[in-house]
Amino acid sequence: MSTSDWIQIGVFLGIFLAAVKPLGAYMAAVYEGKFTRLDGWIYRILGVDPGEEQSWQQYSIHWLCFHVVGLLAVLGILMTQQWHPWNPQGFANLPFHMAFNIATSFVTNTNWQNYGGESTLSYFSQMAALTVQNFASASAGMAILVALARGITRRSVGVIGNFWVDLTRTTVYILLPLSLVLSLVLIQQGVIDNLDAYVKTTGGQVLPMGPAASQIAIKQLGTNGGGFFNVNSAHPFENPTPLSNLLEMIAILLIPAALCYTFGRLIQDKRQGWALLGTMLIIFVPFLLLIVWGEASNMEGKELRFGTVNSGIWAAATTAASNGSVNAMHDSFLPLGQFCTLFLMMLGEVVFGGVGSGLYGMIIFAIITVFIAGQMVGRTPEYLGKKIETFEMKMASIAILVPPLCVLVGTAIAVMHPQGVGGLLNHGPHGFSEILYAFTSMGNNNGSAFGGYSANSVLVNILGGVIMLVSRFGVAIPAIAIAGSLAGKKTTPVGLGTLPTHGPLFILLLAGTVVIVGALAFLPALALGPVVEQFRLR
């Protein structure tokens, strides 16, 4: 790795970490209700009483209901897109299985793409169906995190807040302003934003057009990741310069990292937030360095303006966070890079992870960790002043088992079915990696892909769609349940036997738990893919 590589890694880490405290403090202020000027009339439109709080069951039902309605709307728009405005290329209606996969993908914040945007979707579909879900799915994830923070601070209370208030505040005060600013900077750098028909050059090249910048800003900020174009942020119209690339990379990790600080503020113990961020960083940085180092010799599938270093940083950020956008083709990575990107997703998208969902996932791992530590010394475990008992452990177990189950069962079905293997571009161990990557990505709501795998078959669309739903809901609902259960408990005073959860010992324990759980579930599968390929390369 050259000096320039180290400098660029430093610039990236430095800027996004510098933003953690100011943005985190601002988001905490939003959730503490310090900004309310704009939301009063919104609640009247929605027909919601913002003062009426919900039990965890009600919160879950409203959360789920919003997803079902969103899914049906996306499905409806995509299956009828040829009759809508803003379709200068005359793209046809999508078949059900394809629309179903896209709808589940965008509703669950996965943004896996079985299509190439520039050859499939109208501008209306991109805006009214996909951009909306880019916001909604991100806000819904952050809402749960806030409910969980309330559950931790409240004592013997049956309610955890109002989903519609959390959703509205997140969208209006956090995501929309950030996206507006980022969109305009991206346009200045060369990202396109118009409603024109594709432009034909004198030499016969057809240049795609469209309202790209507004969607690209939120897909980076909201850990969505679904690209406006087929090759996502490798496309020069989606990511034209090294500066646009830096900003898009920072946007991937910005909110998930800052939420750690927000969480610390909300539970009135900032050290806890820093500890969670520290845990994420000690897992993330080594993988980032490994990917950059491993890819330093490989330009296949990479853009010259970014070079190998920015392709490596992006790959680490997008798989650690559940963003899933790409600026280089992961399918052409060397085995070490493939291994690292796969493994970061397999950790359950808790190292930064999705906005909100990454941190509530990490908190679930923290609950598992205090339980394991409690078992060692024979004490009832506590976390953040709350006793961790049977109900929390059941919910936490479901939440950490669902994603691996989705990944492994999905991969197993696909490798045995002709439609599952029919879409492979590469064969041998790398072919297995293509399928494993697809289901790891969908089963953890990431959305990135080994692009050689043509996943637009009925089997992969439907199976993948179901997996994305199960994996999103299978972690989210237990997290809301834990929030409700914790809210109902008394606060336990810190005693001599309480394991401090803000120090280096806990950070190491937590990081170890995350890595070991991931490794235990997936090392056999990884051995069949990237590991075999590495030996074949020699």
Add this chain to the structure above:
Amino acid sequence: MNAFMISVRALVFFTVLAGLAYPLVVLVAGQVAFRHQAQGSLIESGGKVIGSELIGQHFDQSQYFWPRPSATGAKPYNAEASSGSNFGPLHPDLKKPVVGMPRDLWTASGSGLDPHISLEGARYQAERVAVARRIPKVVVVQLIDEHTEGRQWGVLGEERVNVLKLNLALDQRK
């Protein structure tokens, strides 16, 4: 039932806010403030669009600089179907390194539309272009240097040469 009705109203509201108002505000602001970029950074001549500064084009005649290999669908540099090769390291069709040739010239880019080659990649081709055009090599090398973009702010990204702009400059040179 209550949850369902609120969900429907919320979705309609957020569709209007985030799906129409937000993209249209960005659209108008972008068109007003940065129209050239928002329209695709087009290179025009006499009212006709020659190409985009950002999107590479296919050149294979010896008097032009050649861009990186492109794996876009149907034909190279097809901007309607962006794509990388997606060949894994053991794929039989993956191009093998050519001794002495800068690596960007034998590896396919991620988008298939990469507008740039490296400075080494341009210099590597200078001899061929000079011979085909019957001009001294120093003139071509000088043109390359004039069209080399450094790292952004001296730090970000990689040093590079825009192939389309360089070829247009070659043609305009009289």
